[in-house]
Amino acid sequence: MSGERAGTTAPGRAGARVAARVADRLTDLGYAAGWQAVQRLPEPLARGAFDAGGRWAAGRDGRGVRQLRANLRVATGGRLADDELAELTVRALRSYARYWQEAFRLPRLPRRRIVAETVSSGVEHFERAREEGRGVVVALPHSGNWDAAGVWLVDWLGGPFTTVAERLRPESLYRRFLEYRESLGIRVLPLTGGEQPSSAVLREELAGGGFTCLVADRDLGPGGVPVELFGRPTTMPAGPALLAARTGAALHPAICRFTDRGWEFAVRPEVRVDGPGRLRDRVAAGTQGVADAFTRDLAVRPEDWHVPGRVWADVPPDPPTGRRG
Structure with missing residues (x-):
């Protein structure tokens, strides 16, 4: 046998x-x-x-x-x-x-069209950080079109910013998405498998006054920070707040939404992660501050929040419509 x-x-x-x-x-x-x-x-x-x-x-x-x-x-x-x-x-x-x-x-869309049809607000927060010589960590939810916002940001900065992408299967598909975002002027680091850890590269760039954008509304790893999002307990990645706390960069939540003609990109005030107290506590408070900003902004136009996956452990998929009730 x-x-x-x-x-x-x-x-x-x-x-x-x-x-x-x-x-x-x-x-x-x-x-x-x-x-x-x-x-x-x-x-x-x-x-x-x-x-x-x-x-x-x-x-x-x-x-x-x-x-x-x-x-x-x-x-x-x-x-x-x-x-x-x-x-x-x-x-x-x-x-x-x-x-x-x-x-x-x-x-294929002209860059000038994307920039012209993007409604931006809160840009003064970015300007203040640059005047102070600080890097910026932008924390985003999966909302609207963050790639179009990236094109706008590259134009505003006059050069690329850096983000991190999870490695997809197959590797050839990951390469396609890498080439796609790099064609928009965005520098992409792999979450795993890079020549250097992505966190080390980001710390170096932020310490030099660089910008990084990180999608942060869903925790895909084991080291998430407990937060309340829309009043329910979940976890969110520690990365944005941790990077800001370790480098002195400004941590800014932002929201992307669709408009009838184009896109909206709104930057929110800095979530402070400096000051006294343990790093762990400051990161936890900063991550909750990002979650609070997401809660307020996503509630304005919830249809632009693209989350077909589990966000809260105690919120499973609905039963099929025919069996509801």
Whole structure:
């Protein structure tokens, strides 16, 4: 018996590895085909197609849609009736589809158009930090189009800023997204597997007055900081507050939203992480300050918050619509 199992396990594992490589290759080819096809489409046609795709996804009511609906219920304080929440979820999926349509097309859009059609506010906070010779850590949620905001920021800075990206599978797909963001003028460090730890590179740049932007509303690692987001306990990454505390950089939450014609990028006042007290306590307080800013800003236009994954441990996906109630 054990000999039979040993004889069948190795081929089974080999087959699984081959299947995984084939799946990775198909994923990469799918994204490559999407990038090429969408960039060739006239913009109105591409927008219409992705908008229809968002509506179609809402109608399928898959697990991601049901998790998004549950997250939006929390973000709106449970005040919406079922039909209102359903309409909000459709708008959120259309917003998410718009992000992907723009992601495929953004490298082809004229930089001057993106800058001209971006409504910015709170830029005086950045100006103050630069006058003081301090670096800046910008903490963002997954809202609106943060890549378009990146194009605006590169133009305002007159040069690149740095961010960190999780390594995707397959590696070729990660390279595609790396090349895409670098084509926008954004310097991207891998979260893992780089020549130097990303945190060491960021500390060096911030100490020299550089800028870094980090998406910080979902904790994907084991070292998250406990916070309250929309009044519920969750965790958020410590990175933004920790970098600011260790380098003297200014920590600024910011929000990206869509407008009818373009984009909005709003910078919020500094969340202080300096002063007396233990580093651990200052980082915890700073991360909660970022969470508070996210709570206020995301509530204004919750449909632009793209979170089809778990945010709170005690908020699972909704049951399928047909079985609700």
